[in-house]
Amino acid sequence: MKIMYINNSGGGFADYMNIEEGTSIAKLFAEKMPHEEAANYLIRVNRQPVPKDYILKENDRVTITPTKIDGARN
Amino acid sequence: MKKHKMHVKAANMLVQALYELKQERLLVIQQKFEGFSCKCSGIPKHSRKYSMAVSRCWYKSAEKIRSRISRDLNDFSHQLEQFINTINAEDIRLPKLGDVVAEMLQIEDEFGEIKFDLKAMTISIITETIALEEITFGSFEIRLYLNDIKKLAFESPYKIIALDPNPAGSDYDVTHPHVSHEKLCEGDGFIPIRKAIQQGRLSDFFTIIVQILQTYNPDSPYVSLDDWEGTSCYDCGYTVSGDDCYYCEECDRDYCSNCSTYCQICDTTVCLGCSYECPGCNKPVCEHCTDVCVECNEQFCKDCLNNEGLCNNCQEQRKEQEDEKLKEESTTPKAEPEIQSDSVGETRISA
Numbered sequence: 001m002k003i004m005y006i007n008n009s010g011g012g013f014a015d016y017m018n019i020e021e022g023t024s025i026a027k028l029f030a031e032k033m034p035h036e037e038a039a040n041y042l043i044r045v046n047r048q049p050v051p052k053d054y055i056l057k058e059n060d061r062v063t064i065t066p067t068k069i070d071g072a073r074n
Numbered sequence: 075m076k077k078h079k080m081h082v083k084a085a086n087m088l089v090q091a092l093y094e095l096k097q098e099r100l101l102v103i104q105q106k107f108e109g110f111s112c113k114c115s116g117i118p119k120h121s122r123k124y125s126m127a128v129s130r131c132w133y134k135s136a137e138k139i140r141s142r143i144s145r146d147l148n149d150f151s152h153q154l155e156q157f158i159n160t161i162n163a164e165d166i167r168l169p170k171l172g173d174v175v176a177e178m179l180q181i182e183d184e185f186g187e188i189k190f191d192l193k194a195m196t197i198s199i200i201t202e203t204i205a206l207e208e209i210t211f212g213s214f215e216i217r218l219y220l221n222d223i224k225k226l227a228f229e230s231p232y233k234i235i236a237l238d239p240n241p242a243g244s245d246y247d248v249t250h251p252h253v254s255h256e257k258l259c260e261g262d263g264f265i266p267i268r269k270a271i272q273q274g275r276l277s278d279f280f281t282i283i284v285q286i287l288q289t290y291n292p293d294s295p296y297v298s299l300d301d302w303e304g305t306s307c308y309d310c311g312y313t314v315s316g317d318d319c320y321y322c323e324e325c326d327r328d329y330c331s332n333c334s335t336y337c338q339i340c341d342t343t344v345c346l347g348c349s350y351e352c353p354g355c356n357k358p359v360c361e362h363c364t365d366v367c368v369e370c371n372e373q374f375c376k377d378c379l380n381n382e383g384l385c386n387n388c389q390e391q392r393k394e395q396e397d398e399k400l401k402e403e404s405t406t407p408k409a410e411p412e413i414q415s416d417s418v419g420e421t422r423i424s425a
Contacts, residue, residue, distance in 0.1 A: 008281070012265045042285075068289040070262045
């Protein structure tokens with residue numbers, strides 16, 4: 001099943017990817033960001049916040065954005 | 075209906091701006107390509123000249139050509155690296171108009187309002203009041219200039235405008251620890267911001283910037299939160315930042331650079347009130363590096379007093395006095411030996 005996955009941390013990755021049917025948003029987050037806590041991210045599907053047990057569907061658009069992003073002087 | 079018309083118009087402008095960015099990227103690749111080809115075309119020429127020089131035993135010329143090739147090879151590797159980076163850069167996929175409109179509607183859901191200025195070609199949102207560690211900076215307008223998107227590789231096409239500014243005490247152009255002259259220092263957000271703009275993900279673009287504004291990075295602010303209000307100079311009252319603040323070790327107070335100095339003997343920082351200008355050398359010194367001349371009782375820096383505790387004037391005066399004394403002694407005639415009367419000093423000797 002194909003979804004659009006956008007990660008707004010680090011390299012600003014955005015691309016289509018394949019996932020297994022029945023994958024929840026919480027499972028996808030755990031797979032993609034294994035050392036991170038979900039509470040530190042804005043996680044949206046199709047531009048809307050969803051519960052963690054939301055089951056992803058074909059062509060869903062998942063966006064993960066950190067709630068804290070360090071600015072810098074230079 | 076009219077509202078959506080604005081959204082569509084603005085979305086069209088954004089797609090057009092991204093199209094120009096894509097064009098700009100292709101032009102940059104073309105320039106790099108041409109530069110690299112030009113470098114490559116020089117190699118056969120050098121090769122021919124070198125072969126000719128060697129076959130005719132022109133060793134000096136061959137050595138010169140070798141040296142030139144060596145220099146060119148350094149440029150060549152640099153240009154090759156740049157060329158590889160440019161040509162490997164991801165293609166810019168233009169978003170669909172419908173997607174951009176959907177992004178705009180999401181922005182309205184999230185931030186309350188999206189502002190379009192179609193004449194100036196800007197899209198902006200207004201943040202809620204931003205506060206970091208109990209310091210409030212007011213709300214900010216994040217204004218994206220569609221016309222400047224094509225220069226994305228070289229500069230940021232947006233401004234962060236403080237609407238109710240609470241600037242740093244030491245620098246009024248710093249309206250947030252990470253905003254100076256309306257420019258955001260993006261730090262970790264640098265690449266995600268660019269990717270979001272390139273892909274027309276407006277909502278992500280504004281969200282990332284808001285997250286940066288809501289985060290304080292104590293390692294790299296323009297002005298740290300600790301110094302936000304600045305320090306008031308105890309003498310003139312001028313507000314200075316931590317870096318420009320000088321602590322007087324004599325009176326334990328903070329001063330600006332104009333109201334402080336340092337002892338030219340022990341290097342201690344002191345305020346002008348606690349420094350003392352030595353009347354001998356006119357240098358500012360601290361109280362500890364002064365002493366009183368044992369002769370005239372005036373205060374001098376330690377460098378202007380000799381081992382006996384005399385200032386230069388008193389040393390000179392003393393020398394003059396000593397010289398005069400010596401002079402007097404040398405000019406006064408010596409007393410003639412007294413002529414003795416007869417028989418004085420004689421001793422009777424028995425026959």
